[in-house]
Amino acid sequence: MIVTWLYVPGDRPERFAKAAASGADAVIVDLEDAVAHARKEEALANVLAFLRERPAGPQVHVRINDLTTERGRADLRALDGLPGLDGLRVPKVESPGVLDGIRTPVHALLESAAAIVGAAAIAAHPAVAGVALGEQDLAAELSITAPEALDQLRLQVVLAAAAAGLPPVAMSVYPDIRDEDGLVASCARGRSMGLFGRSAIHPAQVPAIRRAFRPSPEEVARAAEVVEAAERAEAAGVGALALADGRFVDAPVVARARRTLELAERLAP
Numbered sequence: 001m002i003v004t005w006l007y008v009p010g011d012r013p014e015r016f017a018k019a020a021a022s023g024a025d026a027v028i029v030d031l032e033d034a035v036a037h038a039r040k041e042e043a044l045a046n047v048l049a050f051l052r053e054r055p056a057g058p059q060v061h062v063r064i065n066d067l068t069t070e071r072g073r074a075d076l077r078a079l080d081g082l083p084g085l086d087g088l089r090v091p092k093v094e095s096p097g098v099l100d101g102i103r104t105p106v107h108a109l110l111e112s113a114a115a116i117v118g119a120a121a122i123a124a125h126p127a128v129a130g131v132a133l134g135e136q137d138l139a140a141e142l143s144i145t146a147p148e149a150l151d152q153l154r155l156q157v158v159l160a161a162a163a164a165g166l167p168p169v170a171m172s173v174y175p176d177i178r179d180e181d182g183l184v185a186s187c188a189r190g191r192s193m194g195l196f197g198r199s200a201i202h203p204a205q206v207p208a209i210r211r212a213f214r215p216s217p218e219e220v221a222r223a224a225e226v227v228e229a230a231e232r233a234e235a236a237g238v239g240a241l242a243l244a245d246g247r248f249v250d251a252p253v254v255a256r257a258r259r260t261l262e263l264a265e266r267l268a269p
């Protein structure tokens with residue numbers, strides 16, 4: 001289960017080992033927007049060398065360039081199917097056709113109006129293992145300045161991913177690396193909307209993201225209460241019940257409580 005994804009620019013190979021040791025579940029070496037045009041070839045060479053020595057630990061993904069450009073297609077030719085590569089993050093996907101024939105699991109970045117409108121078709125492509133929003137590009141294209149204005153678009157992508165049977169959508173990067181309180185509050189909002197996990201741009205963001213997606217002790221206690229009450233009811237042949245505080249419990253409530261307990265166990269510090 002991937003909770004934290006840490007980006008590291010492909011032209012900063014001296015930072016790759018630090019990214020791998022950051023505690024992130026996946027490292028994404030970026031060949032796209034974090035790398036200047038003049039250094040794209042060098043960045044690709046760095047990634048290929050990194051994959052040859054692939055460290056034990058987190059998954060290694062690479063964000064290639066836009067597949068509608070020759071640069072993106074060259075990245076794909078060099079990387080697709082390489083051992084040690086766990087996933088390709090493909091930016092600026094606007095239609096599923098650009099993904100035809102890719103063998104490596106694709107995490108498609110939806111970061112334009114056209115991408116959000118086409119989210120269901122992109123998510124349903126057989127190469128796609130996950131979708132995520134690119135909120136910096138999306139907000140720029142739509143001239144959105146209030147983060148909450150993105151909520152409806154986030155929900156559209158959450159829905160598209162779920163309908164295609166994909167894992168929950170991870171949140172886009174939080175751009176202020178010094179604002180941990182803002183990062184945590186933003187994760188809580190995303191979590192309440194069904195998003196799960198988040199991309200980071202700095203190692204310092206990794207522990208805060210992990211904590212933000214771990215169920216709180218109160219949530220764990222409530223979930224345990226629900227599961228225990230449901231098990232007692234089941235033994236007595238009762239399907240639906242109300243807890244002492246009036247909360248109604250039936251099958252979906254129990255299923256959610258079990259997921260909370262499982263998540264708490266998997267994300268235990």
Ligand SMILES: CC(C)(COP(=O)(O)OP(=O)(O)OC[C@H]1O[C@@H](n2cnc3c(N)ncnc32)[C@H](O)[C@@H]1OP(=O)(O)O)[C@@H](O)C(=O)NCCC(=O)NCCSC(=O)C[C@H](O)C(=O)O
Pocket residue numbers: 006007008009015016018019030033034111133134135136137138172173177201202203
């Ligand atoms: C944001 C940064 C440019 C900040 O760099 P810097 O100012 O050098 O950071 P620090 O001085 O605080 O660094 C302290 C130490 O941490 C290491 N470090 C910093 N960042 C990383 C990293 N990402 N991975 C690994 N290690 C990192 C430094 O080496 C220092 O180590 P030490 O010397 O031992 O103390 C920088 O953090 C950075 O480049 N971040 C990644 C940017 C990136 O890849 N962006 C692409 C993704 S953004 C995106 O996806 C947007 C999306 O497309 C959309 O549209 O929404």
Ligand SMILES: [Mg+2]
Pocket residue numbers: 033091111134135136137
């Ligand atoms: Mg982007």
